[in-house]
Amino acid sequence: MELTERGRSRTPQFMTNLPILIHPDPRLKKVCDPVADLDDDLRKLADNMLATMYDAPGIGLAAPQVGVTKRILVMDCVKEEGETPKPMVLINPEVLQSSDETNEYEEGCLSIPDQFGMVTRPAEVRVGYLDRDGNPQERDFDGLWATCVQHEIDHLNGKLFIDYLGSVRRQMITQKMKKLKRERARG
């Protein structure tokens, strides 16, 4: 496996990369279950999700993308090389408030490789969640962070960015992904 510069610099050896599910997959369409108690296994899962995200590389990752249908997401939208990374773990996240102002962003998804589409979302959101230590937090996100956290929370509700596109474009992307999966399965 080839590590990116980000992956090499940020992924300690003891963390593991997890395989990322490709759309279409029934696990990507499920409404995920809330985390009832945050134990060491779930903390380890979150750490492995961060390692997987940095290695991909991506700016966010939701548990269903690695086959775990629980309400856990990780993200780090610090994009510039050389800037201090800001890994975040959000458990049971909930959007508490959304701005009327919207942002349009060309979104992609690690579960829909190499496909992109414009999605309009609230420009700012206030999100409540439990952090990695199980402490309740409330935080305002804007810019790319706001887009990303809403994209990830959508995953926890079985929703993908292509669900915001027209049905013709969505079906075309889905057909491409089916073909990609067939090719990968053949090897």
Ligand code: GNR
């Ligand atoms: O890495 C990712 N980039 C991205 C770009 C625009 C909007 C959302 C995202 S999230 C995506 C990683 C991913 O699929 N997370 O679920």
Ligand code: NI
């Ligand atoms: Ni995604």
